[in-house]
Amino acid sequence: xxxxxxxxxxxxxLQSERRYSPHTLAAYQHDLRVFIAFSRERNIHSWKxxxxxxxxxxxxxxxxxxxxxxxxxxxxxxxxxxFNFLCRxxxxxxxxxxxxxxxxxxxxxxxxxxxxxxxxxxAFPGNDALxxxxxxxxxxxxxxxxxxxxxxxxxxxxVDWQQQTVSVTGKGxxxxxxxxxxKAETAMKQWLPHRGCQVNVxxxxxxxxxxGKRLSxxxxxxxxxxxxxxxxxxxSLYPHMLRHSFASHLxxxxxxxxxxxxxxxxANLSTTQIYTHLDFQHLANVYDKAHPRSxx
Numbered sequence: 001x002x003x004x005x006x007x008x009x010x011x012x013x014l015q016s017e018r019r020y021s022p023h024t025l026a027a028y029q030h031d032l033r034v035f036i037a038f039s040r041e042r043n044i045h046s047w048k049x050x051x052x053x054x055x056x057x058x059x060x061x062x063x064x065x066x067x068x069x070x071x072x073x074x075x076x077x078x079x080x081x082x083f084n085f086l087c088r089x090x091x092x093x094x095x096x097x098x099x100x101x102x103x104x105x106x107x108x109x110x111x112x113x114x115x116x117x118x119x120x121x122x123a124f125p126g127n128d129a130l131x132x133x134x135x136x137x138x139x140x141x142x143x144x145x146x147x148x149x150x151x152x153x154x155x156x157x158x159v160d161w162q163q164q165t166v167s168v169t170g171k172g173x174x175x176x177x178x179x180x181x182x183k184a185e186t187a188m189k190q191w192l193p194h195r196g197c198q199v200n201v202x203x204x205x206x207x208x209x210x211x212g213k214r215l216s217x218x219x220x221x222x223x224x225x226x227x228x229x230x231x232x233x234x235x236s237l238y239p240h241m242l243r244h245s246f247a248s249h250l251x252x253x254x255x256x257x258x259x260x261x262x263x264x265x266x267a268n269l270s271t272t273q274i275y276t277h278l279d280f281q282h283l284a285n286v287y288d289k290a291h292p293r294s295x296x
Contacts, residue, residue, distance in 0.1 A: 003036055006047070010085050019173040021149065031078040034062070047083070047092040055079060055100045063103060072102040110244035113235070118142060118245060121233050122183075129194035133215075134223050136191040137207055139184040140166070141224075141239055145246035145264050146178070147171075148239040152217050155204040156195075159188065170265040178263055 014020040014028060038058050044050060058079075059072055067075075079097040086092035113121065122138055124131065141151055150168045158167040164185060165177045180188075188206075198212050205214035221239060228237035235241070243264070251260050 003045075003047075006086065006091055007032065007036075007082075009089075010082055013085060014081075021171055023149070024171075027074065028078045028081070031075040032082060035075065035079055047086055050092075050096050052096045052098075052100055055097045059100060059102060069103040076100060076102050110248075111235070111241050112245040112248045113233070113237075113241060115249065117233050117235075118242075121228060121231050121237070124227055124231055127190070129191075129198065132187070132191040132194050133207060134227055136184070136187040137220060137223070138227065138242070139187040140180065141242040142246055143180050143184040144168070144178040145243045145250075147243060148217050148220060151239070152205075152207065152215060152220055154206040156192075156206050157204065158206065161185075168265065174265065176262070176265045 011025065011029065014025055020028070035058060038061060039045075039050065039054070042054070042057075044054065055076075059076065062072055062075060076097055080095060083092055083095035083097055087095055122135065122142075124135070126132075137151060140146055140154075144166060146168060147170065150170055153169055154166060159165075160167070160177075163177075163179075164181075165179050167175060168178055169175050191207075195206075195208060198210065199208055200212035203212060203214065207215040207220070209215050209219060224237050224239060224242075228235065247260055247264055250263070251257065254260070
């Protein structure tokens with residue numbers, strides 16, 4: 001049996017029906033290439049010849065190569081999703097990955113900036129086009145808790161000035177409306193005149209490069225690192241750290257987990273709950289430093 005045609009159908013299904021992002025789709029393709037290569041090395045060329053022992057051997061081989069628990073869980077997820085698809089289309093008899101566990105990955109709390117660090121970061125000087133654009137991007141990332149791809153994908157028409165919200169296209173192409181504050185509003189209004197002077201005809205992107213085209217994800221990442229270094233924030237800043245900070249600070253002030261879930265666009269509440277652990281860690285640190293009975 002040739003795997004290629006089934007995989008082509010599977011990737012088309014992920015893209016068109018499941019609406020996976022290009023990043024997630026690329027990760028699935030990479031993981032399944034590794035799995036297929038492993039299978040061919042063992043002279044297995046049919047889905048129906050794969051059983052749980054084969055999948056366990058695959059996981060063990062990847063673990064020996066030094067892959068983390070998180071990476072192994074992702075690979076197993078790709079294999080499980082593939083076999084679910086194959087079983088529905090009568091190309092496999094069962095899903096051999098269903099009962100196969102991956103080594104548990106240690107839980108890492110997300111990195112965040114303090115309120116003081118963020119105030120320092122956002123206080124960079126300048127009213128030129130570059131400064132106004134960078135300030136508007138930072139205010140939206142932190143003020144709305146956006147993902148990097150959500151920020152770069154924003155169009156001018158996504159901003160509702162009357163309602164003071166932005167329409168965001170998140171994972172799985174799901175759309176949500178997120179409110180923004182006065183600081184973000186001011187920053188965007190200072191950026192828009194500069195944008196109008198350099199934008200290409202028919203370009204809808206809210207944030208553009210000097211060439212007048214939509215700003216890329218990598219360019220946004222570079223600008224954030226540059227601003228953090230210039231302001232002496234003291235950390236290597238990446239866009240998701242501002243999203244983490246948004247969620248942590250909002251939850252710390254409101255204790256409304258459901259509202260934070262809605263604003264972040266999380267499908268499951270369990271994803272948002274990691275920020276409750278972060279909040280507790282903050283309280284524990286305060287206790288350790290302040291309470292006279294916390295130390296010997």
